[in-house]
Amino acid sequence: MVIVGGGVHGLATAYYLARNHGITNVAVLEKSYIGSGGSGRNTAILRSNYLTPDGVRFYDRSLKLYERLAAELNYNVMFSRRGHLTLAHNDSSLRTMRWRAEVNKASGVDSEVIGPADIKKLVPFMDTSERARYPILGALYHPPGGIIRHDAVVWGYARAADAMGVHVHQDTELTGIDVEQGRVTGVRTSRGSIATRVVVNCTAGWSTLVANLAGVRLPVQTFPLQAAVTEPVRPFLDTVVVSGTLHVYVSQTDRGELVFGASVDPFASYSTRGTLEFVEGLAGHVLQLMPSLSTLRLLRQWAGLCDMTPDFAPIMGHTEVDGFLVDVGWGTYGFKAGPVAGETMAECVATGRTPELISAFGLRRFADGSLVGEKGAAAVGH
Amino acid sequence: MKRQTRRLDRQPGEVIDRGSPLEFGWNGRSYPAYAGDTIASALAACGERVFSRSFKYHRRRGLLTASYTDPGCIVQVGDEPNVRGAHRLVTPGMDVRSQDTWPSLAFDVKAANELVGRFLPAGFYYKTFIRPRPLWPTYERVLRRFSHGGVVSPDPLSPELSSYDKRQVHPDVLVAGGGPAGMTAAVAAARAGARVMLVEEEHSLGGHLRWGDKADLAALHDLRSLLAASGVEVLTNSVVFGRYDHNHVAIVQRGLPHVYERLVKARAKTLVVSPGLIERPYVFAGNDVPGVMLSTAVRRLINLYAVKPGDRAVVLTANPQGDAAVVDLERAGVEVAHVVDARGGDDLVRVLGRGGVKGVELVGGHRIECDLVVTAVGWTAPLTLLTMAGTVAAYDSRAARYFPGTATLPDDVLPAGGVVGDGTLDELVAHADAVGREAARRAGSMSRREPAAEIPALPVDAHPELFHGPTHGIVDFSEDVSSRDLLTAVEEGYSSAELAKRYTTATMGPTQGKLESVNVVAIIAEATGRTISQTGTTTWRPPYAPVTLGALAGRHREPVRYSPMHPWHERHGAAPLVAGAWIRPDHYGDPAGEVLAVRERVGIIDVTPIGKLDLRGPDVPKLLNLLYVNRWSKLEVGRVRYGVMCAEDGVVLDDGVTGRLGDQHYLMSTTSSGAASVWEWVESWLQTEHPGWQVHVTPVTTSYASINVAGPRSRELLGRVVAEIDLTPQAFPYMHVRTGRVAGVDGCVLWRIGFTGELSFELHVPASYGLHVWETLLDSGNDLGVRAFGIEAQRILRLEKGHLIVGQDTDGLTQAFSAGLDGLIRLDKDDFVGRSELVWQAEAAAESRLVGLHPNDASVVPEEGSQLIEAGVICGRVTSSRWSPTLHRSICLAQVATEFAEPGTLVTVRLPDGRSVPATVTEHLASVDPEGARLRG
Amino acid sequence: MAETGVVARSPIAPAAPEIILAGWAVSARRSGAALTVTDCTPLTKVAIKAAPVGATAERLEVPFGRVSRQTWTLGDRDCSVMVVGSGPGEWLVLGPPGSQVSLIHQLSALAGDGDLVAVVDLSHGRALVRLTGSWAAEVLAKETAMDLGDSVCPDGAAFRSAVAGLAADVIRDDRDGTRSYLVGCERSSGQYLFDSLLESGAEFGIEVDGFVPPDI
């Protein structure tokens, strides 16, 4: 079978197909280098404090898989459990934080709403004063959240899959999908054709282009999401901090640089060039949270492509074309889902059945009008 | 105090001002300097050679390039971390410290890392600390202590360090780089009539001419005079850090009197990119030992700063620049012990010495004692701005460097100078002159008939491909990545440039490839048996030079909005509530008292942020019918009606009342947060779906101060300030609108509505008189017990009344039936926005509903967001909850699964502290006056 | 209620000393600085909407993006009035304080036949600030991305764009050959706009100059 996309989703799917189901006759096609998509560009935040019980269960499973991934792959993916703070600057986001905390607790996930004094203890640089333009009223604190070495995850899965016999083809672009009588029969690539009855689309920002090759339309729009790092400074920020109102999130890596992210660009595009207004807005917002960082220098900015769905939830499983499966719609939040998506997609491919854990995420839900409820917390992100 | 033992006699091109001596601090000791010195030149003049410790191994580092990109002299200046010591000018009293060295620069305990250096190869961390698993967090904590860089402090910065601003400019031609090429292009463009801005990163113009010979200095003098007469706006100590789409060019300007740094954003018609070339270090053993410098570094030190860089030098040269360095060194009195001419195949093997150069070993084992090793092995073209504009870097093996592939550049970007070729100064100037004229022509500032300037091709000199010697050395100085690390990466399969970069972190440090990227690619190419072209490069990305968050942010300001009554609120101790851009009174100290005042007497609240749209035209009813779920065709003049808007997916978008003021004149109100979006919503339906409809929409939200007068005595109060309007229930019933004079102010709109559930009147007063009317109401109602109430009291009042708040009691997926709006929705209308989905929702029956909820224990107020849980499954949540001062009990609204929505159903609320409490679904959403007798009174 | 006590207030707090002129509380401060900022909110502002091309547009004679100074008879006085082409099919008429009733009357009469015209008094809905001095463009260049150069924005030009993050109407209206701009925004953000201009003008020595009616 063929998996399109050498990001964490494609590679994890290949890995679990081999490991859990003994299926190794798998080709992963990657048009560039592995991790060149969102998987190599994301801010590597892991958490499971979602809003819907479906979401919480799903991401919690992923976090559990991540926690033991290094040992399993024999590759240190440097999962760093830092604690994750989502700030609330107004009472409506505080209400959503409470809502999330309670749903999390009901599912056994550690989350709690904390006040400004506790926030200040966790992040001494934070301006928790009332005179801030957007005063901090509280935060959702999620101790299990953290960051990971994203590239290491990609490489670890690729090495392990490769060791079990999976073929990872870099610099190989999928250019066509042959469908006969509603069924996949093969694919064409920039380096030749492959006969196959199963194609799994794991191409995130490019997923509609690949789906179009199979004649499948996806409710996905591609938006750039930008990120940036500063020069390194001595450690001062342990926690991952997210502010939905200010559209910014920040963490400090073990190397000492701050990694920043924000919300997607204001208009759809396939450009990863990055914009000036992004870094301007980002800096303004970071300084509202931590005013004494004015002299810190931004070192690099970049962008990745995000496959946004109408309900901020992924699309996973079978499509109307037999043998054409999708694992897309990961938007701005899919890195953390890599392991569980790989595990469930592998099961889906291997058994032909849709695992319970992803039953809410089927493509049919849009035509059926049963969207996933994560949109309720849409402002919160990543 | 230290002495300037290595300061040379006056040099012809020196930039220091010997008439202005000063002192500054280095690691707590006082050092002399001259104005014009950089931190690095001043320290070097006093004989200092070590300025920092390296990233991984904490090896001592000295000057390498003596320019902004120097990785060896990154220092802490006061509260500012990571200052480029070879660029920043010293100022009197400046407090400079080396970064990240403990206990001192000379004795750094972390240098122990160097001893275990062989244990820190590429990918070290990925391969270790895996088992036993729980150890990684411990190692990580240790590792983080070894991270690099300066320190930031949580304390507020000094005022000088915290003032930034922005400026937007519109030059016809923007020139990035003020060497001979840039200066010439700028002059040529200006002479052709263009508005020109020239930006130079260094503190003065001239590029490499500044540290050149007599002829260079003479040429520079001429260029400066031409420029001075040209009307070009020149920014020095400023760097172009990005060229974004549509020629939006970002510059950070420093050294200004009023602000620390300024972000200059240029919308350039054409951009000339003339950044010159950056000299490339050579990779061989010991190439990072203090005392190993590039030829441009020694030339800069001698010619610009009159600093003698060493006493005895060995020079490796492959080009005229290296030869010129030999001449400069000799003139400065440095003994040139040996010149290794790479053009003849000679090479250096290794540097001897650890903390400083003690000698070099040549091919064949021959050793020479020296304290300075100079290399001149070639150039890197800084292509960031050009690749941002779309060019693909093309490697030319004959010249041993990359060039911009000009075919891929857009018309509005033109390269000039060293990035595109070599040649004599005259050739360079002729080329840049043509580029400047062409840039002006393309900017449209020349007459249209002017033909395109013929841009002569610059010659490209042959240069040997020299990247590394016979030994391994440091490739990325800021990241401490060696050529051996790159080989390891390739061996382990990380063999593309992009993967090897990420695996080793080469090019990921503060120099971002400006010094090391060509060497990285060359070494990978060699290791993989590919050519450099086949290997490709890593991606150049902005910013070209690091830029402070302060400069990017500018002055931190975001629009705020105040109501006309704001001064009163402030005077009366209102607790501010930030609601989007609005700053509103949350309460005046006693929300429960404010509630009771409304229930028992009369209160007034400032509701100015409520969105208001003035709608005029014959087709307004069609518009209302389309946008609201209820029916609007028969609204009579003088009446108002409540309406709810849905999106096309049936999700509740906004609500409000709309009143008919005249035959073709309506006033629509929206939620406060929906004011802007509803206006756009209305315009979009009018402009894109129904352009033929005759409606004019004018937003008048802040034209009016809006005041809600609520409570059983509100009529009485209003009666005292209204003259011509008959307020009796018969003349002015519930859900009607009147216009007239209030407190002497004409043009007021009054509507009788009741969000609070009380008899109430909403006044919309021409905003300039808002404060007057507000104060008049309070004065006139003193004896009635009138009181101002805030948002919090209003929230309680509306909750008692069971009125929903869109976005709180509904969320991003709540369709209208789930919001309990059954009575309002008119599916029998032909069409309205969202109707189709609501038809289907009605057929399927809503999955959840909004209900009233009373905890059985009246004293428990479950926090908003608390979940309803039955048999371990979540079946709803509390959307609103408060203590009701009116009923002396807790009251809630909740979204619950339809099977639990029947009045009287007992549900379980899980409180945040883990307790479960029973609660009962109430008959109505309203807990107070469900029949509405009070508000109709 | 004693109606004499009715005073109109701008959203911009008047710099001391405060006096009442033409029914408005304004600043009595006078500045001779080379760069000044004045709260002109008391001016009457009436918006007209009509078809971008049509009888009304023809009668108003001012195209979008341009300003015309005219003398209109309001009540029994000849008054200086500024007609601004503020949008496609949208005009803003500025008149002396308190002239809205007659302005609305005149403008309604101007409506072309068959044209749906809306005349809306925005006097209290908009804040209006004047920035005068040779550095005025430099100050505005900190706040707006618009090209303020003479070729794009000469005297008598008007545009609507983002200024200090607000949607603002900008009118270039030089005074005796000195650069001057009128900047209008939603009333509620008036103080914010005023403060922004003061801050941005600080390096040029900006000062507050009080409003003197009927100054237009």
Add this chain to the structure above:
Amino acid sequence: MILIPCPWCGSRDAGEFAYGGEPTPRPDPRTATREQWRGYLYLRNNVAGWTTERWYHRMGCRRYLTVQRNTVTNEVRQP
């Protein structure tokens, strides 16, 4: 910041506009099937290349306008 050519105001910073995306024709609500309606709600072409889209000049003339933009290069042109 890219520039959006407003037919009324000229080229302006994209930040002055609200992005409206690909316009999708509204099906006749009386006859549309669920499938069609939800296609209208959720499906876009998401082209990598030239596309036609709607923008609203929020900070300027307050007009909805149509622009062609290349979603890869961000070049824009009037339709």
